[in-house]
Amino acid sequence: MEPKTGLVLGYNGVHPFSKVKITDRGSVQELLRTLLDPLEPFFSPLKSRVKCPGATAVRFDQSASEVEGICRPLWGLACLLAGNGEYHGTKWWVQGLKAGTDPESPEYWGYPRDNDQRMVEMCPLGFALAVAPVFWQNLNEKERGNVEAWLGNSVNEKNMPNTNWLWFRVFANLGLKKNGGKFSQGRLDSDIKHLDTFYRGDGWSNDGPEGIHQMDYYSSSFAIHFLQLLYAKLAGDEEPERAKEFKKRAQMAALDLVHYYDNEGRSIPFGRSVGYRFAMVSFWGALAYAGVELPAPLTWGMVKGIVLRHLRWWQTQPDIWSPSGTLTIGYSYPNMYMAENYNSPGSPYWACLAFICLAVPPEHHFWTSEEELPGDSIPKVKALKHPGHIMSYLGDHCMLLSSGQACSYPMKGTHAKYGAFAYSSAYGYSVPPGLFTLEQYALASQLGLSDDGGEFWKTRRKSEYARLETRDDKPVLVSIWKPFPDVTVKTILVPPEESTPNWHLRIHKIEAGREVMTADGSFAICNERAVDGRYLDPYDADKGEGTYPKIIGNYDLNTPEGWATGKQGAFAVSKGAVGIKALEDSGNEGERNAMLVNADPNSNLVESRTVIPTLQHTVKAGGVAWYVSAIYAKPSGKGIARGSYLDGWEKVPEVPWWAREEKGAQI
Template sequence: MGEPKTGLVLGYGVAHPFSRVKLTDRSSVQELLRTLLDPLEPFFSPAKSRVRCPGATAVRFDQAAADLEGICRPLWGLSALLAGGGEYRGTEWWVQGLKSGTDPESPEYWGYPRDNDQRMVEMCPLGFALAVAPVFWQNLTEKERENVENWLGNSINEKNMPNTNWLWFRVFANLGLKKNGGKFSQARLDADIEHLETFYRGDGWSNDGPEGIHQMDYYSSSFAIQFLQLLYAKLAGEDEPARAAEFRKRAQMIALDLAHYYDREGRAIPFGRSVTYRFAMISFWGALAYADVELPAPLTWGMVKGIVMRHLRWWQTQHDLWTPSGTLSIGYSYPNTYLAENYNSPGSPYWACLAFICLAVPETHPFWTSEEDQAWSVIPAIKPLRHPGHIMSCLGDHCMLLSSGQACSYPMKGTHAKYGAFAYSSAFGYSVPTGLFSLEQYALASQLGLSDDGGEYWKSRRLSQYAGLETRGDDGVPVLVSLWKPFPDVTVKTILVPPREDTPNWHLRIHHVHAAGRDVATADGAFAIRNTHSVTGRSLDPYDPAATGGEGTSPRIIGNYDLNTPDGWSTGREGAFAAAVGAGAVGIKALEADTGRSANLVNADPNSNLIEPRTVIPTLQNTLKKGQSAWFVSAIYARPAVDGLAPSNYLDGWDKPPAVPSWLANEPGGTP
């Protein structure tokens, strides 16, 4: 990789330039992008075809493909910047990298892709760059153009690809060549789009795969499918006006659903895999403007701009997401490989540059000329989403989704946490397991765990035998119902009930557990929350608002080895909670009439949560004997810290949980 070069070095108390940009307009977002690109300079290879981001983390594909990620993924931002008339001092690095990387005689040649090769993914931002930024194609000789055609077009068109959103990557490889008069395959391009159309499920939603897979995460919107449909509508709309119109129509429909994923503070709801792509979560909104979509009422361009700008500003407050060299780390709010997928190399997080598609939008567009606004005042507070199997809530000062039925098409690391949890919050994030022993390692935030070995191994919901959006009661309350089996002879029916206007910080999880064939211990976890004092950094003390200023826990936080400490437990009806200044409060209570459950605070392993590296999870526990059945009605409290809310008020409402729904008496399985 050549001699090491000097660059940005972050030390104790040094803020990244990314955090110091005052975001107000288009030019400030351009500058924000430059602060992401600049730290990459020392990590370019001598011939500029590879970027080896710092970190020796291995990945499932070869090192050359990982280095290819490092150079290609930032192209999402750089090409959008150039397409919008912006400039960057290092553009020539990428031009030279394209030349040497596609040259078979270069020692830095990227290599032809094999079947299902990671190189295919990186062809997508490269194809987009060729389509929108003339500097890349115009600076190539005839021989260099032939090299690009052979590597970008011929090689990928001859290979097998995963039957997922990956097919869009081949579409854009061909489209980039087509826009420049290069050799491409119209037949392959058409066939891929026709097959991708079979993923469409309705109301704007596409599945990330064929029938039999239920996976509608950010890949279905901002990371890939919706995003790339909109780019395609913009770039190929003149040749295919009907298809472009259909893609824009789908975006209009799904926009009214996706508006529920972003809260007033600018945070998105982390859900599913690849959340290390971070601010790519809002790329859909910039793509709406880029593709000239007419917004559906009641959304306005001021609202769309507000979603994007507030989200970027929130990430500016996350000061620990960088490596010491100033590059993006693998993780979310801080470096964390526990949450990483096996395809996350040190260069992978730069898929986040999708967010900068807004820079390709002209400065005269109302996206840029409108005043920022909030969408919360015009979207429903509670909205069921049939296709992803969610109930969205914008109550209680955070965005939350209840979820049932989704699962990754293969059992990736932490898949039960990324798709099978009951609730996902923009304020508290989800937690992933760090190991395979004890609740502390499983970190079952927003999950019901069951153990048949006394609490070493735990099983939680991953695949459901049934999952559906239903209604209950005379007023037709939307609920999510799922049936699942943690063990072959243990059955769980779960009903998720969203918050109400009169109890906005509470939602209900109702479980009917039938332990037909074995004894099982159960553990129902609330959201995870930071367990350290905001000033001292020490573990939270028992709650005393007069003495702690609104920080503390009840019962006492127990450690990983003092599980039998009496003052670490309370009754299920008393529940357990934790409150931390700057984070808010979370808790859980048992509402069933004859509860045998007890409440405690699980001291989750460090680095299990996406947002906070040290967390505690209020949890209800008990044990069912073989042949027993039981109803559990868990009330989950979540009140995030927001401007204007005093810490002493974090627990306002904790003593007023919702009532057990009257309709529950009619559920099969007996009265809880």
């Protein structure tokens, strides 16, 4: 099918999404329509599939990829319709449902097999059936039987991954149940009972059974908490105690999750599937939809502000669109290096979860309240036991320190998505676009070790030990990990203090059974001059931009002016400033040196060209090294003058007294 002529973004094109002035419920409805409109040319003739631009393959079949394309936008459309909104293209999805579930149709979706991607797309379809009568009401008896067979009978007898996926089958059954269709109450009950075994306490659920430690946006906005709240709303009359429990969990989690969103509207990218973009805030709209009473000190003005500021921030990211106006695979720009093997061209439309707020009636406090900032209402530093995070609201961004999480299966860049030391709302994490030298490994907020002279690098992926502990009555994160069988690293992460809000500390003790090079990286920052986009020059105080020392390229690594002592440190200034200094006393065999790693392009989620201030050293075989790395970060933002980016650079935090005791302790 040849796409119809529609939106085409050229050199000066601005997506309609970025033109909407977000102020109220009506403007958010219009924002959603700007997402749905560009899909029209990519519907199949019978409307059962959407083939979004992009020919990239995924681990499942092409038909399932195109089923994603039609079902994922349903999250937004169903919420719009549930809130009495209108969309002129609703008929496309009604027609697509009929053709896709009809075994006699040339565009039949196909029955799912065990662990089939089609099971995921049953979730938005089940939700749409539950909240938007237009779908079921437009089906005749035979068509309803087709939907029952595809959405219920087929999936209830199949194996599913032991993860958040089980919620998708719950909603497939729930959608049929709400319309009087054939469903399995037994399967629905058994799935929810099993999903309860993922609960770990204090509001947090894990994305999997005991032995897996993976608590990311799937635990809150992408699946588990989000779907618990939708279930509480839709099934609460029949199961009031379960609904009460799900709401209670959400109240507890909200007091933790508020720390993941900064005043600029940015969320902290952490973990997998962050290509779902603004779905990161769907939890907050779901609180309102489910009728949750907010726990103090949170207010509906704060919740509304988190959601609307976040949507406005994405309006400032013009590179998230294809030339045809559809969402791309990536984060702030198209990026396959950070993509999971299940990210098809239609996959990013899971972002439509964010529009659950449109199902919230206009008289709800979510819509009638004035937007607020969390401000001084929440702790500036907070330890979160279950995800193994220490959150910081200091230094003009939200930041988390992390230890202990790891994906349970092979995933591209898993060490960067879960194993890095720090994640920031202002400076996204970096993934390796290749596996040769530091430039390709792009070790932002990671300690890398190499036993071959710097060609291949190992970082923290899994920890043998990872716990929240206290030092001097303050929270720290302690982990022990082995990049090589005979090399042991103990890392202690220390959050910022109010006196030095732009610094956090990493204390490493390395016992090396073989000789290893080490590279400790700060955050990655944009490597572009403001005036013309060329790479940064050496730092110029008058321009408030540049690096110290000089950036050295991949081919002149031994250039003397590209190195400084670890005590002097290295920094880069462009969109704010980041840097790193060595604070340890002498005692290691040789001092650490500071330099700038010119990371390979497209390694970072937020900026396509980045540089990473880094400390390097070599530990001899049989040696022990003790590092205290101070990492600086002061982002750009409203009211932050360019000339102030390095204001805190010379005022480093003191090395804690207890750290010297750690130096001599056994790992």
